[in-house]
Amino acid sequence: MSTELYNVADIFGEDVFNDTVMQERLPKKVYKDLKKIIEEGGELDLSTADVIAHEMKEWAIEKGATHYTHWFQPLTGVTAEKHDSFISAPLSNGKILMSFSGKELIKGEPDASSFPSGGLRATFEARGYTAWDCTSPAFVRHDAAGATLCIPTAFCSYTGEALDQKTPLLRSMEAINAQGLRLIKLFGNTTSKKVTPSVGAEQEYFLVDAEKFLKRKDLIYTGRTLFGAMPPKGQELDDHYFGTIRQRIAGFMKDVNEELWKLGVSAKTQHNEVAPAQHELAPIYAQCNIAVDHNHIIMQTLKKIACQHGMKCLLHEKPFAGVNGSGKHNNWSITTDDGINLLEPGKTPHENTQFLMVLTCILKAVNEHADLLRESAADPGNDHRLGANEAPPAIVSVFLGEQLEDVIEQLVSTGEATHSLKGQLLETGVKSLPDFMKDATDRNRTSPFAFTGNKFEFRMVGSRDSISGPNVVLNTIVAEAFSDACDVIEASDDKEKAIHDLIKQYATENQAVIFNGNGYADEWVAEAERRGLPNIKSMVEAIPALTTEKSVKLFGKYNVFTKDELESRAEIKYESYAKALNIEARAMLNIAKKQIIPAVMRYTKTLADTVIAVKEAGADAKVQEEALKDVTKLLGDAKKALAVLEKVTDTAAKKEEGEAQATYYHASVVPAMAKLRTPIDALEMLVDKDVWPMPSYGDLIFEV
Ligand code: ADP
Ligand code: MG
Numbered sequence: 001m002s003t004e005l006y007n008v009a010d011i012f013g014e015d016v017f018n019d020t021v022m023q024e025r026l027p028k029k030v031y032k033d034l035k036k037i038i039e040e041g042g043e044l045d046l047s048t049a050d051v052i053a054h055e056m057k058e059w060a061i062e063k064g065a066t067h068y069t070h071w072f073q074p075l076t077g078v079t080a081e082k083h084d085s086f087i088s089a090p091l092s093n094g095k096i097l098m099s100f101s102g103k104e105l106i107k108g109e110p111d112a113s114s115f116p117s118g119g120l121r122a123t124f125e126a127r128g129y130t131a132w133d134c135t136s137p138a139f140v141r142h143d144a145a146g147a148t149l150c151i152p153t154a155f156c157s158y159t160g161e162a163l164d165q166k167t168p169l170l171r172s173m174e175a176i177n178a179q180g181l182r183l184i185k186l187f188g189n190t191t192s193k194k195v196t197p198s199v200g201a202e203q204e205y206f207l208v209d210a211e212k213f214l215k216r217k218d219l220i221y222t223g224r225t226l227f228g229a230m231p232p233k234g235q236e237l238d239d240h241y242f243g244t245i246r247q248r249i250a251g252f253m254k255d256v257n258e259e260l261w262k263l264g265v266s267a268k269t270q271h272n273e274v275a276p277a278q279h280e281l282a283p284i285y286a287q288c289n290i291a292v293d294h295n296h297i298i299m300q301t302l303k304k305i306a307c308q309h310g311m312k313c314l315l316h317e318k319p320f321a322g323v324n325g326s327g328k329h330n331n332w333s334i335t336t337d338d339g340i341n342l343l344e345p346g347k348t349p350h351e352n353t354q355f356l357m358v359l360t361c362i363l364k365a366v367n368e369h370a371d372l373l374r375e376s377a378a379d380p381g382n383d384h385r386l387g388a389n390e391a392p393p394a395i396v397s398v399f400l401g402e403q404l405e406d407v408i409e410q411l412v413s414t415g416e417a418t419h420s421l422k423g424q425l426l427e428t429g430v431k432s433l434p435d436f437m438k439d440a441t442d443r444n445r446t447s448p449f450a451f452t453g454n455k456f457e458f459r460m461v462g463s464r465d466s467i468s469g470p471n472v473v474l475n476t477i478v479a480e481a482f483s484d485a486c487d488v489i490e491a492s493d494d495k496e497k498a499i500h501d502l503i504k505q506y507a508t509e510n511q512a513v514i515f516n517g518n519g520y521a522d523e524w525v526a527e528a529e530r531r532g533l534p535n536i537k538s539m540v541e542a543i544p545a546l547t548t549e550k551s552v553k554l555f556g557k558y559n560v561f562t563k564d565e566l567e568s569r570a571e572i573k574y575e576s577y578a579k580a581l582n583i584e585a586r587a588m589l590n591i592a593k594k595q596i597i598p599a600v601m602r603y604t605k606t607l608a609d610t611v612i613a614v615k616e617a618g619a620d621a622k623v624q625e626e627a628l629k630d631v632t633k634l635l636g637d638a639k640k641a642l643a644v645l646e647k648v649t650d651t652a653a654k655k656e657e658g659e660a661q662a663t664y665y666h667a668s669v670v671p672a673m674a675k676l677r678t679p680i681d682a683l684e685m686l687v688d689k690d691v692w693p694m695p696s697y698g699d700l701i702f703e704v
Helices: 019-025 028-040 046-062 102-106 166-186 217-222 247-262 288-308 353-368 370-376 401-414 468-490 495-509 522-531 539-547 549-557 563-616 622-654 659-686 697-702
Strands: 065-071 083-085 128-132 139-143 146-157 195-209 267-272 278-283 311-314 328-336 449-451 456-458
Touching: 019 028, 019 046, 028 046, 046 065, 046 102, 046 146, 102 128, 146 166, 166 195, 166 288, 166 328, 166 353, 166 468, 195 288, 195 468, 195 697, 217 563, 247 267, 247 278, 247 288, 278 288, 288 311, 288 468, 328 468, 353 370, 353 401, 353 468, 353 495, 370 468, 370 539, 401 495, 468 495, 468 549, 539 549, 539 563, 539 659, 549 563, 563 622, 563 659, 622 659
Parallel strands: 065 146
Antiparallel strands: 065 083, 128 146, 139 146, 195 278, 195 311, 195 328, 267 278, 328 456, 449 456
């Protein structure tokens, strides 16, 4: 840990090939050409690319870089990279040169055969290409491998199908740009040239001590605990949330921030979260694709720095049963190049027709495609979190807050919104404290999709997942709603009336998706069912949303996914679910058979010996005998449950890959895992702590 003091402004972005560096280093014409492409799209010609590559290489070498990599986001959920050094073939004098061509900058060709493609490409058709996403700046990363120039890229197959998370994201940004511009033009905006989604992702994570982590095979293999009895204290006192940050954690956060700032990631907020050992980091929002890249950098940095501090960072959605899981709040808004946020309601939203049009379009989009949004947050870990009592429910609904809900009600009941509820003065009752204006709307932490002032916050997203998927869906469904609205308005002779009627129509037709109450309450589940809102409880049940006729039409129309791409993605998701569950089930069997059951058996021997010794001493051995009986009974239960789990896991592995296999894991393996966990967690409460073969929940989350 460095103790040097520094000025953040001096180090911010020092490892990024950002606009300032480009302006300083590139010839004027080259800079202008590149800038134009960054802003308006298009293709770089090779000679320009050569100049950029050369300057980028020189800059990176000054930073100590020896290698470069096309940094991409295949469908594994994590980023991938292959490193090439800058060295060229040795010269006749035995020396080498450091080189990096334009061709190497704009295009890479990793062997694609080992990345998931969901049948898009047979293994023998291994070609895959990475293409530079010049809208996300290159950076130099320092780690044990030295310094590496990382070039953010998209990854496609030989035939142009997307094999990654980024390509569809960029396509969806183009869709919302085109439809957003079309819409605001109808409201008289002739100055904005670009409409871009802005995203700020709040990242939750756990930190545990590395030595203890290494004694937990479940954490090592699956990222979550598969066994573990609740400690005497959980999160009931709410004393961790926003609590004082302990020194060990503070030292970690300091180093994380420093590294992120150097990489141009605007780490802004950090605090303790609800569960013990749980924390959060939020950067300032950025253009959607940059925010996605930055979120990957944040996750990697958290993991790397944790190791340097003798800790492990857990990004799993539910590392510990019984306390809060981790998610990612995807804050999303739509901004024009000249700084207008289309989600800014102003003080009197009822008069702001453009805002009401945008808002009701989003309501329509979310209501019509709730299944896709839900799917975008589905992952095996999130199955343990969504719908559990501390995470947003699996039902997609929208929280608007009192002020906007009131405007919508006026629109629906009278067709006209005539007033907006105002924020009131909040009296503190203390003379020395100022009274201040309250927001017109309170917060709702239980809503999966909440309007928070000038942005929507999608809270279902899993903590480990790329935020790319959720933003692809958001951008595309809102682009569609904008486009539908534009079709109607453009065709009308009386545009003002058309807009007015549409706002009312969309508000009325989609009112069912608005819910301002407590999303964690059981009553809401029943109420949502009455309203006909889907409640998709698991990943396996969520995946089919990708390939419905509605979805194929939507993504096809805006060139975000072809039908083949959607089908391949569904296939990959089924497979990854089955694989994850197979690993979890086998890890559980392994730990139970090789660690826990033997330890418990040894303990029963100790108990049996004690019973004999106590009796021999002429005392009453009733308590010891009872303990032995209880432990033996649970051991028997565990053995039985283990046999069942073993059987279903074997059956699952033999099923044909795809939907059927994933469904079997969900329906048969998951419950068998729970059945094994119950007696073992009960045993943990009976068996001598010195004998238990791994650190407990208490050790892990209270002693970091
Ligand atoms: P909250 O307390 O409502 O969760 P914060 O101020 O902590 O909000 O912000 C959470 C995240 O939302 C941050 O990453 C922040 O930069 C981001 N954010 C703020 N305004 C916007 C906006 N207009 N569009 C997208 N993200 C935003
Ligand atoms: Mg938030």
